[in-house]
Amino acid sequence: QKEVEQNSGPLSVPEGAIASLNCTYSDRGSQSFFWYRQYSGKSPELIMFIYSNGDKEDGRFTAQLNKASQYVSLLIRDSQPSDSATYLCAVRPSGTYKYIFGTGTRLKVLA
Amino acid sequence: DAGVIQSPRHEVTEMGQEVTLRCKPISGHNSLFWYRQTMMRGLELLIYFNNNVPIDDSGMPEDRFSAKMPNASFSTLKIQPSEPRDSAVYFCASQTGENEKLFFGSGTQLSVL
Numbered sequence: 001q002k003e004v005e006q007n008s009g010p011l012s013v014p015e016g017a018i019a020s021l022n023c024t025y026s027d028r029g030s031q032s033f034f035w036y037r038q039y040s041g042k043s044p045e046l047i048m049f050i051y052s053n054g055d056k057e058d059g060r061f062t063a064q065l066n067k068a069s070q071y072v073s074l075l076i077r078d079s080q081p082s083d084s085a086t087y088l089c090a091v092r093p094s095g096t097y098k099y100i101f102g103t104g105t106r107l108k109v110l111a
Numbered sequence: 112d113a114g115v116i117q118s119p120r121h122e123v124t125e126m127g128q129e130v131t132l133r134c135k136p137i138s139g140h141n142s143l144f145w146y147r148q149t150m151m152r153g154l155e156l157l158i159y160f161n162n163n164v165p166i167d168d169s170g171m172p173e174d175r176f177s178a179k180m181p182n183a184s185f186s187t188l189k190i191q192p193s194e195p196r197d198s199a200v201y202f203c204a205s206q207t208g209e210n211e212k213l214f215f216g217s218g219t220q221l222s223v224l
Contacts, residue, residue: 032211043202043215044154088154092211097142097166099213103153 003027004091006102014110019076021105023089026070032092033065033072038104039085048074079109113137115216117203123222129191132219135184136205144213145178145188146202154202160186172197193223 005024013019021035032051036044050056050063050072062075072091076083086104093100116135124130136143145157158168160180168178175194180186190197200220204213 034211043218044213045215046212049211097159097161098156099144100156101146101154103151 002102003100004089004102006087006089006105008103009106010108011105012108012110013079015079015081017079019079019083019107019109021074021076021087021089021107022071023073023091023102024071025089025091025100027091027093028067028070029094030067030091031094033063034090034092034099035061035063035072035074036088036090036101037085038088044088076107079107081109081111083107084109115203115205115214117201117216117219119219120217121220121222123224124193125224126194127192128223129189130193130197130221130223132188132201132203132221134186134188134203134216136186136203137214138184140205140207140214141183142206142208143180143186144204144206145186146204148200148202148218157188157201190221193221195223197221198223 003026035048037047038044048063050065056063060077064073086106088104089102090099118133141162143160146154148154157170158178159166163180178188200218202218203216206213
């Protein structure tokens, strides 16, 4: 079992729809969870982080964390073509400095 | 703030040659990470430095890989000898001790022929 798993996609959604990206992790003791966006040929950039169970909203983005089920998700409301990118889930297990990344989900927002 | 600076942006070399990748972290950041990204394996952590000291190099694939951080503003990742399977994008990232946000450099696209 991989430490952090994501569906590679591509996930295609029409412009204006909600995009839902999911991630599961294996270390039950993990405490910190991150979503990075990576445009083709560019470096990853942090868009959201979440530490506690529940939802965290920032503009059109909402991160959801369920530690009991060991999954974290990212919702993008009112998806725009400019949101088309690969979204990387990262987990920091407790007591470590390491950030374990999933292989990413490619999102396509269709105009 | 210029961000994390990596050089070169692209490197094409032949199998068996030595390759040196360079990284300048953001001033004041005390943690530095080297990652390798491939389609199949995603982002893999190679080595982590804290206050210029290598803390964990368990992700370094084999003895052909080595990394140094002689001071707070410079780090190198060296591959000697290089092999075609080393072809990947290599990212350097830095971080302060006060938050968990990783700042990535632009990466080095390495192609070993």
